[in-house]
Each structure stands twice: as structure tokens, then as C-alpha cells.
Amino acid sequence: MSRDAIENPACHRRRLRRLFAELGDGVLLLPTAREQHRNGDVLQEYRPGSDFHFLTGFPEPEAVLVASRRGARQHTVLFVRPRDPAREIWDGPRYGVRGAASAFGVDEALPVQELWRRLPELLQGHVRLFHRLGVDRDFDHRLLDLFAAQAVKHKRRQPAAHPVIEDPVPALARLRLAKDADELEALRRAALITAAGHHAAMVAARPGMFEYEVQTVVEGAFRRSGSPRNGYPSIVASGKNACVLHYHDNDRRLRAGDLLLIDAGAEFHGNTADITRTFPVSGRFTPPQAAVYRAVLKAQLAGIRACRLGAPWDAAHKTCIRWLTKGLVELGVLRGDVGRLVAKEKFKPWYMHGTSHWLGRDVHDVGAYVGSDGKPERLVAGAVLTVEPGLYFGAGDRRVPAALRGIGVRIEDDVLVTRAGPEVLTAAAPKTIAEVEAACRRS
Ligand code: GLY
Ligand code: MN
Ligand code: MN
DSSP: OOOOOOOOOHHHHHHHHHEEEHSSSEEEEEEEOOOOOOTTTTTTOOOOOHHHHHOOOOOOOEEEEEEEEEETTEEEEEEEEOOOOHHHHOOOOHHHHHHHHHHOOSSSEEGGHHHHHHHHHHHHHEEEEEEETTTHHHHHHHHHHHHHHHHTTTTTTOSSSSSSEEEEEHHHHHHSSSOOOHHHHHHHHHHHHHHHHHHHHHOOTTTTTTTHHHHHHHHHHHTTOOOOOOOOOOOOEEEEGSTTOOOOOOOBBBTTOEEEEEOOOOOEEEEEEEEEHHHHHHTSSSSHHHHHHHHHHHHHHHHHTTOTTTSBBBBHHHHHHHHHHHHHHHHTTTTSSSHHHHHHHTTTOOOOOOOOOOOSOOOOOSOOOTTTSSOOOOOOTTTTEOOEEEEOOOOTTTOOOOTTTTEEEBBBEEEEEETTEETTTTTTTTOOOHHHHHHTTTT
């Protein structure tokens, strides 16, 4: 049982209804995530599958949702691990069949051991099965075995041996893209908790600490504020490590004069925030650090303004690359006309990643980026995306002025698209130079 289990049956039933409104009649077959081995008999920390948790709220492993719709009738069965007092001494309490049925608003709960025996009757009379193949190959094999056995059994009558299998993920992704009220509430909490963690790091970090010590400050603040886990592994990158985009070693000792880039997000009720802040370990930006920071900040603020309802989803990126290129000219890295430099992608050596991604249950959340017409998707109300420009000057980069070498800056916020304009969910994290330096003075 997870500490952040959310039991809101009405909300899960509503999501299923909306999903079936997109899919039409049929049976949805959705297993949760599998437990994964880390090493020996040690397991990875368990997290339920995002789609599964979105539709059920059920936090335990080895569970499968079988939901069906025929006309106005919707029926949900949750297959779960039964109670097992001997196992529960080791692993903690389980909801069990009765607990799952009463707390999660399904029509029926059954022991997971009965899934393959009960599935034929649950599929009976349905011609469409909504199931994504290829995610859990063992599960798919069991499904194919079931269909093969049915084909043999019904050979004489020659009915279809199995329903048409359709992928429910595009419909699920569309549903998850525009957040409902419960998702948004969770994301707002995740954003607030995450902002508090970044603030705590600015207050605590000082020369001589190891990156992983600062990591415990950030993540300790997340945990104290009610977040049971991170949405992704924290990047705590000091000095030139900030130029390693997915730096995860987090084991260097901070030195006076370093910048520290932290990219970390707390998860709350299955949703994660995603914030990056870059701040001076000694409390004050040096002039070259401040100049790079200002260039990135200007780009980021302009990028956020571009996240307007109906705009292409990559409007923030287009805006940021213009501002970053302008910044590169002002920093003496590039020379020439900004428009031409952008067209030739001259910024790429120092800004090599995208500016935005959808955010929600997965840090790089589901949701299409390109429509069926091949054009970028348009921003819809309720969608949440990041705006995260950066500039990265490697320590040995002889193409840039010496004073810039080894400086890496990224600034990342989470933006909700609304009819009234972009709303920055992560606005509580210090961001201007004055705010950041004030936080670093331990205020
Ligand atoms: N934290 C991962 C990202 O910013 O995309
Ligand atoms: Mn991000
Ligand atoms: Mn990030």
C-alpha cells in the first residue's frame, strides 16, 4: 500500500467514462507496472503504472483493470493480490479483494490469480479489446496463449478466436493532456513542494558540501512536505557538471565561486513537477555568471509568454532560440544578424536540447506533439508544459570567451495553459537574480 494512495472513486469513474466516450464500446485491459529487480533480491522502489493509476488510483503491484462498455452500461473489474497475512508481515498490508472493492469504486474486485480464467467471460460478446501490446511481454504472451486455447476450443464452430486488438494509448494520452481538476490540484501541490525544495537548497548549499548532500536537502524538503518520491532522478550539478545535461553522479564537492544547477521534481498523488534553478554556491553571481543567467532568464520569460491558448506547442522553443541567440551575440559568442543566426541554428553548440515537454504523471508526459496533419499540436486549456531554456559553455570550449568557460545555466518552470494566459505553477521558486541571491543569503 502506498503512502500517497488517493481514493477518489468518483474521479476515476469519470475518467473511465470519458475514455470510453473516445474509444466506443469494447473492453479495456490494463495491467499496472511490474515490480522490477534492482540487484540480487533487492527490488526497485515500486511505482504504479501512470495510465493504470490515472484510471484506478490503485497503488499496489500485480493489479489489472478490466473495464468494459456496451451502450450505456459500463462495468469495471479490478484484479488484485488477495490478503496474505504471512506475506504482509514482510511487505506491509494489502487492500485485498474486499478492500479494493470498497475503496476504489469498481463494480467488482477479484483475486489476480483468477484473471486468465475469468477473462473469456469478460470478453464475451465484445468485438474490440483495447490493450497496448509490447509494454509487458509476459502479459501479452499470456493473452496470446488464451486466444490460442480459445481458437482450439471453438474450432468446430469457427467463431473469431479473439477480438480486434486496438491501442487505447492515444485516447488515454489525449485525456491526460488537458488536466482535470484532481490532476491539477495534485500538480499544484507538486509544484509548491518542489519550489520549497529548491529554495531550501539555495539556503543550505555552501562551498565544501558534496552535491549529494545538497540533494538530500532538496529531497528532504520534498519528503517533509508530503511528497513520497521524486518524479525523476535529481540532477545536482556544480561547476562544469552543469554542462552535462543528464548528470546523475552528484558526487563532486562544491567549490567557492561555482554555480550549482539543480533539476529536481517532487511527485504528489502521482503527478510530478519539474523545476530547474541555477544559483551561486557562494551567494553571489560573478559578472560573467550573471550575464549568462540574464540571457537565459530573458529567453525563459519570453518563452513563458508564448504559451498562449491556441499557439503551436513549440512557440516557446521558437521564442527561446531567438532570445538565446541574441544573448549569445551580447555575450560575444556569436556575431551577425540574429534572424540569420537562428535560421542557421548557430546556437546549437550551446543550446542543444528542446525547450518544452508535456508534464503530468510522467515527467515527459504523454500527449502528441505533432497532429495528423503533420503540424505542431496547438496548446489547449488545461495542458501543462515546461519552459526550460539554458546555455552550456564547456570548460574546454575555446570558441567562447575564457570567462564563460565552465558555466552552465538552465531555468525551468511548469506552465499551465489557461484562457486567461499562461500560469506559472512553479512561480514560488526564487528566479530573478535578486530573489536567488536573497535565498542564498539564507533568508
Ligand atoms: N528533468 C527532466 C527534464 O527537464 O526534462
Ligand atoms: Mn523538463
Ligand atoms: Mn527538468
